[in-house]
Amino acid sequence: MSLESRVAEIIIDKLGVKPEQVTIEAQFDTDLGADSIDQYELIMGFEDAFGLRIDEDEATKLTTVGKVIEYLKTKNLDQ
Amino acid sequence: MEKRVVITGTGVIGPVGKTASENWKNALSGRSGIRRMTIIDPENFTSQIAGEVKDFDPLDYLDRKVAKRTDRYTQFAMIAAREAYAESGIENSIDPERLGVIIGSGIGGITTLEREHKVALERGVSRINPFFCPMMISNIAAGRVGIDVGAKGLNFSTVTACASSGHAIAIAVDMIKLGRVDAILAGGAEAPLTLTGIGGFCQLKALSTRNDDPETASRPFDRDRDGFVLSEGGAVVMLEELDRAVKRGAKIIAEVAGSGMTCDAFHITAPAENGEGSARAMKLAMQDAGIKPEDVDYINAHGTSTLLNDINETKAIKTALGEENAMKTPVSSTKSVTGHMLGAAGAVEVIFTAFALRDGILPPTATLQNPDEGCDLDYIPGKARKADIMYALTNSLGFGGHNVTIALKKYSGK
Numbered sequence: 001m002s003l004e005s006r007v008a009e010i011i012i013d014k015l016g017v018k019p020e021q022v023t024i025e026a027q028f029d030t031d032l033g034a035d036s037i038d039q040y041e042l043i044m045g046f047e048d049a050f051g052l053r054i055d056e057d058e059a060t061k062l063t064t065v066g067k068v069i070e071y072l073k074t075k076n077l078d079q
Numbered sequence: 080m081e082k083r084v085v086i087t088g089t090g091v092i093g094p095v096g097k098t099a100s101e102n103w104k105n106a107l108s109g110r111s112g113i114r115r116m117t118i119i120d121p122e123n124f125t126s127q128i129a130g131e132v133k134d135f136d137p138l139d140y141l142d143r144k145v146a147k148r149t150d151r152y153t154q155f156a157m158i159a160a161r162e163a164y165a166e167s168g169i170e171n172s173i174d175p176e177r178l179g180v181i182i183g184s185g186i187g188g189i190t191t192l193e194r195e196h197k198v199a200l201e202r203g204v205s206r207i208n209p210f211f212c213p214m215m216i217s218n219i220a221a222g223r224v225g226i227d228v229g230a231k232g233l234n235f236s237t238v239t240a241c242a243s244s245g246h247a248i249a250i251a252v253d254m255i256k257l258g259r260v261d262a263i264l265a266g267g268a269e270a271p272l273t274l275t276g277i278g279g280f281c282q283l284k285a286l287s288t289r290n291d292d293p294e295t296a297s298r299p300f301d302r303d304r305d306g307f308v309l310s311e312g313g314a315v316v317m318l319e320e321l322d323r324a325v326k327r328g329a330k331i332i333a334e335v336a337g338s339g340m341t342c343d344a345f346h347i348t349a350p351a352e353n354g355e356g357s358a359r360a361m362k363l364a365m366q367d368a369g370i371k372p373e374d375v376d377y378i379n380a381h382g383t384s385t386l387l388n389d390i391n392e393t394k395a396i397k398t399a400l401g402e403e404n405a406m407k408t409p410v411s412s413t414k415s416v417t418g419h420m421l422g423a424a425g426a427v428e429v430i431f432t433a434f435a436l437r438d439g440i441l442p443p444t445a446t447l448q449n450p451d452e453g454c455d456l457d458y459i460p461g462k463a464r465k466a467d468i469m470y471a472l473t474n475s476l477g478f479g480g481h482n483v484t485i486a487l488k489k490y491s492g493k
Contacts, residue, residue, distance in 0.1 A: 015144065016142060016143035016144030016147065037209045037210060040209045041208065041209050041210065044206070044208075044209070048206075
């Protein structure tokens with residue numbers, strides 16, 4: 001499974017949104033209805049799925065689906 | 080003149096049904112909801128039977144996001160509250176700020192607590208779900224129901240173990256009488272069927288170990304009773320000020336005529352000698368309702384099926400009503416079919432009592448075969464009984480020595 005689909009899958013699972021809502025531009029707060037705790041849970045979901053730790057400063061910058069994918073691409077992920 | 084408060088909606092999800100009417104039908108027919116546990120492997124417990132909500136999928140009721148972020152006990156509260164709210168038909172006539180919510184729970188989100196505790200031990204505290212606290216706390220059912228129906232009036236939780244929802248309803252009635260709000264969704268919910276929930280009650284030696292015959296294991300007042308059966312579920316009523324209920328043409332189920340609340344101040348789990356505290360609660364409820372012992376036509380007992388409760392509650396009824404009246408008054412325990420829904424029990428039993436007044440039929444103590452020595456009241460054994468009644472009491476007693484009795488009155492259009 002591609003990185004993009006794995007990310008989408010986690011977002012759909014954690015936020016209970018529809019697959020078509022999860023676009024590259026989608027903002028977690030305004031487009032996907034995630035409050036701050038939702039977003040923190042989502043970050044934890046990425047950490048668990050990809051076996052990494054995202055520090056808080058980095059995490060606050062990950063505001064869209066695209067930014068998460070870009071960020072994860074910079075990591076040497078063991079998929 | 081003092082305000083009067085009536086029930087205009089009911090909701091129940093529990094071991095004998097997923098709606099109030101289904102629960103009532105099974106309480107009357109005496110169809111037990113107790114089975115061998117499936118929610119957890121029962122092998123290591125002394126009590127391996129329970130009243131589970133059968134085939135429960137929260138997604139049948141709640142959207143995925145809400146379902147994932149609510150403990151099972153909160154889900155039961157929301158489902159029961161939605162039913163009571165819908166049945167009441169109050170939606171378009173009430174100012175949201177005049178609608179309150181009081182939902183009790185004996186324990187709260189113990190399923191969530193156990194799961195996240197395990198995560199913390201195995202994977203570290205940084206892996207605890209960020210929603211853990213707002214999922215686990217025992218007031219969140221009331222908060223969630225407030226969000227769900229948009230009720231912006233007073234909102235809190237009562238926590239008195241097995242008397243929690245009895246207190247919720249008693250306090251709600253007083254709040255409406257005081258004019259704090261015009262209507263309140265009041266009740267309770269419990270989901271105690273977890274490793275430590277079941278294990279803890281087993282260790283207390285409080286539960287029935289009649290594992291080979293689940294359906295008759297909860298047998299209140301019977302000489303062979305050996306403890307209560309742990310159950311889960313939720314029950315909520317819509318309580319409403321009488322005049323406004325009449326004005327909007329609400330369907331009135333019964334009136335809550337009064338309540339009595341006391342404490343044993345005696346022992347953490349055992350009832351006071353001769354059920355002294357419970358007797359005082361019944362007397363206060365009769366006084367509050369302005370009735371005499373001879374006016375009481377039916378009592379829905381706490382009747383847990385433990386050795387101590389049933390004999391002491393029997394003595395308490397004799398003290399409260401006087402020996403002669405007590406012997407003439409039908410008393411039953413619907414826990415014979417539901418098992419003990421702890422924080423939801425009081426509200427379920429208020430609903431059954433309200434239905435008994437409305438329908439003129441008394442639910443039986445379904446599993447009672449051989450009344451114990453000293454348990455010599457008319458417990459309506461086995462079969463429901465037709466009886467046109469005007470006043471009824473229902474008792475809820477909780478660990479901690481908490482006693483609450485609610486007095487209900489048939490509503491006959493005035």
